[in-house]
Amino acid sequence: MNQTRYPVMGEIVEEDKVFVAVGKNMKESQSTLLWALHNSGGRKICILHVHQPAEKIPIMGTKFKINQLEAHQVAAYHEMERQDMQRLLDKYKQTCLQAGLSAEVHYIEMDSVEKGIVEFILQHSVKRLVMGGAADKHYSRKMVELKSKKAIYVRLLAAPSCQIQFTCKGNLILTRPGRLDGAGSSISSPSVSPNTNSNSGERPLRSRSVIEGHNALLQLNSPTQDYRRVMSENRGTGLLRTSGVELSPAARLFTGRADDEWSGVSQRSPSTGSRLSTCSSEIVDDSGLIQDAISEAISDYGSVTRFKDDVQNPSPPSVLQERGMNDELYDQLIQAMAEADSSKQDAFEESLRRRKAEKDAIEAKRRVKASENLYTEELRRRLEIEESLKKTNEEHGNIKKELDGVSEELRTALEQISVLESQIADSDHTVHDLEQKMFSAVELLQNYKKERDELQVECDNALRLLEEMREKQAEEASCSSTSQFYTEFSFPEVKEATRDFDSSLKIGEGGYGSIYRGFIRHTEVAIKMLHSHSLQGPTEFQQEVNVLSKLRHPNLVTLIGACTDAWVIIYEYLSGGSLEDRLNCKDNTPPLSWQTRIRIAAELCSVLIFLHSCSIVHGDLKPANLLLDKNLVAKLSDFGICRVLSQNELSSNNTSFCCRTDPKGTFVYMDPEFLSTGELTSKSDTYSFGIILLRLLTGRPALGLTKEVQRALNEENLKNILDPTAGDWPFVQAQQLVLLAMHCCDPVRKNRPDLASEVSRVLEPMRFSCGLSSSSVFGSERHCHIPHYFICPIFQEIMQDPVVAADGFTYEAEALKGWLDSGRNTSPMTNLELANSNLVPNHALRSAIQEWLQKP
Template sequence: MAAQRINQIRYPVVDTSEIMETGTDENKVYVAVGKIMKESKSTLLWALHNSGGRQICILHVHQPAEKIPIMGTKFQIDQLEVHQVDAYHEKERQEMHQLLDKYKQTCQQTGVCAEVHYIEMDSVEKGIVEFILQHNVRRLVMGGAADKHYSKKMVQLRSKKAISVRLLAAPSCQIQFICKGNIIFTRPGRLDGTGVSISSPSLLQNANSDSGQSSLRSRSVSEGKDTISQLISPTQDYRRVMSDSRGSRISPTYSSELTPATRFSSGRAYDEWSGLSQRSPSTGSRLSTSSSEMVDDSGVIPYTINEAHLEYSSAPIFDGDLQNPSPPSVLPERGMNEELYDQLMHAMTEADNSKRDAFEESIKRRKAEKDAIEAKRRVRASENLYSEELRRRQEIVEALEKIKEEHESTKRELNGVSEELCMALEQKSVLESQIVDSNHTVQDLERKLFSAVGLLQNYKKERDELQVECDDALRLLEEMREKQVEEASCSSASQFYTEFSFSEVKEATRNFDPSLKIGEGGYGSIFRGFIRHTEVAIKMLHAQSLQGPTEFLQEVNVLSRLRHPNLVTLIGACPDAWIIIYEYLSGGSLEDRLSCKDNTPPLSWQIRIRVAAELCSVLIFLHSCGIVHGDLKPGNLLLDKNLVTKLSDFGICRVLSQNEFSSNNTSLCCRTDPKGTFVYMDPEFLSTGELTSKSDTYSFGVILLRLLTGKPALGLTKDVQRALNEENLKDILDPTAGDWPFVQAQQLALLAMNCCDVVRKNRPDLASEAWRVLEPMRVSCGLSSFGFGSERQCQIPHYFICPIFQEMMQDPVVAADGFTYEAEALRGWLDSGHNTSPMTNLELANSNLVPNHALRSAIQEWLQQP
């Protein structure tokens, strides 16, 4: 057979560069979800289980609200301010992100990491269509109807959004519509193009390795109808017929064949190709203007189209449809002789018969191949069943071996238990004999125990009698020791104060004239008198006084040994009559001045701050000496003629251990019965009976609140705390004290509330924290009272006075409103949260403070004037 030369014809193929550039989402499945997670969750779960390993992308269309609810009414967005609309839309976006996070968590729970995309649009269907167009989405899953509309027979879309997306979405996008976790409709995607299809090469597949036969499936790609017509119309191959002296040769003007990618022998190639050419539409030919393919049961094997230049050494072979072998009418016209025409017809008839035989043979061959494949499949199934049966048999054998081992182990355990039972029976007999011996021993011991119990009772009775005698002796010893201590205290204390006789005291009070009585309480009475040409206050305790001999001696000992400018001075005492003699203080008590008793003028805020500082100073001194007063209240704070504070009444004070006390150690305490005034007493002292220096701190805080407000102590802490929380402290300040500086009043209120903390450990330390606040105020009050009572106070220029503190400025600064203030006052005003002018109540342009050097120089020159 003549040699054949075959060249592959490369037909035009669709240019996929554009598809590859825009088809980046080919391996992604987009799932459209809505605001109601219950409706969209089933759609998302369906996509997760049917994604085929593709990337899941969550798609949500956010619709900004057109109406915004305010106070129960919805307003159009064009009726509201821009910032209100932006704030509401931002809130909606935050809720949208939270919803998308929940969808993403649902994917993570199934082990899938999903991407999240969203687009803002006034219409959901428009948003989905726009997103598909922008991102060239190829696969989309979305809801087709509400879950309540689902039925097993549902095949149509019920959702208007789904219908719109199906009609308007890009044709290249495949859309699957889901309802209640079931797919109800699929809109397939396609690549748009005119007369263009895409083919890809493939390899031959062997259907039977033993026979070496191969089943083929070919797919050809063509463009236009001219090329295909050359393959199927045999009449066009007869247009040119040439002859010579050596014989006749028929050369087709153009021929093309469907050639497999592998080589066959010339004879077999002829049979195969003849069978393919002979196939008619009735036998399942798939040749069309766009593609042709041959299908068998073994799979799909594409073919390429080749252009063949074939030379034949024998009778010519014509490609074409041989069902109509009549030659065209042009041959007789060209003068072909009758003999040549008969030979041609004979050859065509033989070719037709050969092709028909080849076609029938190919059908038989494909049937045999199909049977071989089915047999091979059955063999493989039998092999799988055999393997499975073999595996089960092996498992049964292993299980039997395991049961056998367990049986042997149980048998060994049974033998061991039997041996142990025999040993236990032997031990039982031994123990029974020991029990009999033990019973005899117990009986002997019981008799001995009864006799020992009687002897023990006698010893116990004698011990009780001796204990009573010992207790009597110890009590007598304690009484004698107390008497010695009292005598020693009296003798030692008498060295630090003067002892007066009862007759001197009686003469000084004109026999305790009621007109000289200046005070009276549960402890006794206080008289005003003159003793040894000195005006004194005489405190005489009653027989039923709250202060007993111990408290009387303690107060005398404390006051006789301590000296401080703010402690009342002890003049002397009369131990026989329980009388204590103090210096006379004409200013009365702080309680009297706060209540304006006998029409006394109220104390100014400067004096009240000074009283607080002096009280803090004397408490720091007492605590450093290990003394807790225990009964701080305004009634025990006396004022002299210069309104200097003096602390008195040390009857129930407690002295802590001197060798253990430290000013920094607040854990030292003295256990005693609660005494004092209830509203000023430490709550922890009332509950535990432990008196510490922090107990005085609590009472000090209540006194500070009374100095600020002038109100009674009962319930005062709650009122001040409420005023601080509502930022109306000025409404609760005592107006009779003058115009309180806001900054200083606020600092005092905060300090007082910290001192009144119910938890003892949270209260501030007086020396390190409270004094740091009160000392600058005391100095400031001293400056503000400069020239107090003199004519010069009235001559201070008004522009030297701070509008906030109402006192002469030391560091004047100019604010943004153009007014001059004390720097400390204005900083306190700004730090308290104000951004308006203290003078005009208008908002300040800025918080910059410019020093007023000229005014400061003028103040200094004025102060230096004689």
């Protein structure tokens, strides 16, 4: 008989390749690849991967179907997926190289992994494939079945010529043999392979096969008693019944055997015309088990030992005919063997029963009475059981009714689900429309911002023109007498206002002289009287009077009048004292909040920009010369050593107007280049402003302050140098201010920022937010009821222009722009890298905030 031959264990086919299916789970696929490397038998390894392009793409925290997006967006995302896949395949290839083998890499793109594997096997005529049969968590030593739906699909539908080995956690659990002739393949459990660990005394795994007509699993046990029982039950029927499946006498014999390298299944094909070939379906049995069962059954009959040989090596039809073995004779032989064995067993059992009866007779009498009691008890229990059974039947009836009701509810629920799915589809369409509108709104907003920037440029040009006109007016007014800009007071009026300079009315004193609080002409004023030995002489006195009498600004101290005979200057009285006193909490005054400090810095920047536009440099900026009114509004004073810059005198670097003069003022606040060159410029005030800003931030003395702040920046320990008495500083704003102040304090004059174009653009938005925080909304009882999602995570204030970033969180637009402009590309909330820097306005939240603010 011609049989198709398969490679047996140990043979190597040089031209064969072993394909190993790997997936995205590196851990599980790695064990499959390593098993294939160790058991390849010298064959070339080919890595096979099925790539599934994503059907949905995540954008801004939401997944969109690919048909809802632009083609280039889908292509870009799929290309990124392919790059990730290529990196994964490189790792698998590196694993092969580490094992000393090179590997080919193949991949196919398909929506279904299992369909992709089946398609690849068919297209490339794959002969051997290794793939995972179950997840690692499902593995056990007794596993003989596949747990993976993909593995089951491939096992059933792959090309019959492909031999497939299924592994789990580095162990072979199932092998599907391949057929060289292309015929349908049977499915078998794994035979014991050379590298399979088995415990001592355990039998090899039995082979199994599907019977194509009945799908029944045939099993035979070896003990003789089971054999006898089966023979007895089928006595005279001509059929042998095993595990509920009837087998004809011919079905108990096997007509051939073919060795299989991967399954170890024993099969035999019947010859044409044989009377024993009465079963057309393939019947697969464990030949070892049948041989043991038949050997044990026939060993008791020495006269029929030849039967064993006939079963193991069945003779051709011609030989059987010579012996006269027909179906009737065979059935009689089996029946005779069964009856003889049954008789022998019955005799043995009868002997045992007699011996036992002799022993039991002695005890029988003593158990009669106990048996009667047990019978009575058993009868009572039966009645109880019958009653309980009756109740159970009633409950079953009720449960059936309830199930009917549940079925009706389930039907209704399914209808509702269908309606909800329809609504969800409508919602998806609505979301798509809203996204399109949102993109349009973003584009419109960008156009508005561009127009705003253009208007800002025009506004700056108009302001510059206005300042030039003011300068011309000031030059024209300088030719006239200065007496028209302030009131001249007599010395007796000054003495009367200060009660002859009563020491109890003195509110300040310095190198220039003393300041008294007084009332003159029914007005509360501050009177500054210069000493004869003061550092400021008549020239400085006249200069301060001229400057203050001609200039007006909300953050300049107001000149009331002067007494030129006694060098007395009379200002408006400011009850808040000086910034130096408030920073030191003089007279137990409360510390300034961080909002107030930012506002004071912005006001000082504003008045300096005004003075510089008038070609005036203060030259003596320090907290003692910055006065506060009752509302803590800052007003700059003490213009004794201020200088008017000349347009004809240029500094040594020829970049700005300057004035050459002897250095005067407080040393720690003075410009280092002014000290070394004697050139006073507007950048000298910028340096002093930077020192004052550092003092507002830290509350520490000015001496050596820049070195302390620089050390904290280098050590990333900025939080520890901020003044804790000012409250909880918003870290982002504080960091911006510290960097801005250090920029202003640069020792090189040309490196310092411009107050109008650079410093003011940072301080003014902060000043606005601080003004909001100090409003009645925050000062009222409603502050504790502010919804948390109204608060900006950076500024810790109510948002005015909320925008959504790429991390999905909402921020104040100005705060997040400052965060991104500082060079950061991470999320302020998660510290993860932002996918992009796009900002989407949150109109819904903005409307909610405005509505909440308008509530009484």
